[in-house]
Amino acid sequence: MNCEFFKNNILDFYYNDCNNDTSLKMREHIARCHECAALYGKMAAVLGSADPVKEAAPDAFYYTRLSSKMDRVHQMPVYTRWLMQAAKPLLAASFVIFGVFVGYKIYDKLQQIKPVNANNISADIAEVQLADEYMLKADSEEILNTYFFNE
Numbered sequence: 659m660n661c662e663f664f665k666n667n668i669l670d671f672y673y674n675d676c677n678n679d680t681s682l683k684m685r686e687h688i689a690r691c692h693e694c695a696a697l698y699g700k701m702a703a704v705l706g707s708a709d710p711v712k713e714a715a716p717d718a719f720y721y722t723r724l725s726s727k728m729d730r731v732h733q734m735p736v737y738t739r740w741l742m743q744a745a746k747p748l749l750a751a752s753f754v755i756f757g758v759f760v761g762y763k764i765y766d767k768l769q770q771i772k773p774v775n776a777n778n779i780s781a782d783i784a785e786v787q788l789a790d791e792y793m794l795k796a797d798s799e800e801i802l803n804t805y806f807f808n809e
């Protein structure tokens with residue numbers, strides 16, 4: 659394994675399209691060769707899987723952590739990685755739906771609030787008085803028969 663071979667296969671390696679033998683050799687190379695590890699780090703940052711802040715200022719253990727992270731990602735079953743990819747937009751969508759729902763509830767509550775003033779209070783009193791006046795005249799059995807049993 660030389661650097662030329664590594665660079666030629668770096669994209670296949672990133673997308674886990676190498677065969678097991680090549681993949682193992684690539685991992686061995688990246689663990690030894692800091693130049694290729696840095697290249698891989700930059701490429702992974704551009705493709706969105708590595709933290710670009712860490713990549714900009716690598717510490718002594720950066721490449722060790724990078725290769726162990728890569729090992730973990732590569733050891734994951736395909737469906738787990740697919741689920742992790744699928745979970746991101748789903749999570750974003752559920753935040754949007756939740757936000758709309760909360761916004762609607764707040765709007766709904768604001769619509770229900772009546773300002774307390776003399777007009778509204780006297781309107782409420784008039785409504786209750788009207789109800790009392792008419793309800794007293796009607797027998798409750800008559801109301802049931804009229805409105806619910808159509809007799």
Ligand SMILES: [Zn+2]
Pocket residue numbers: 660661664687691692693694695
């Ligand atoms: Zn190299």
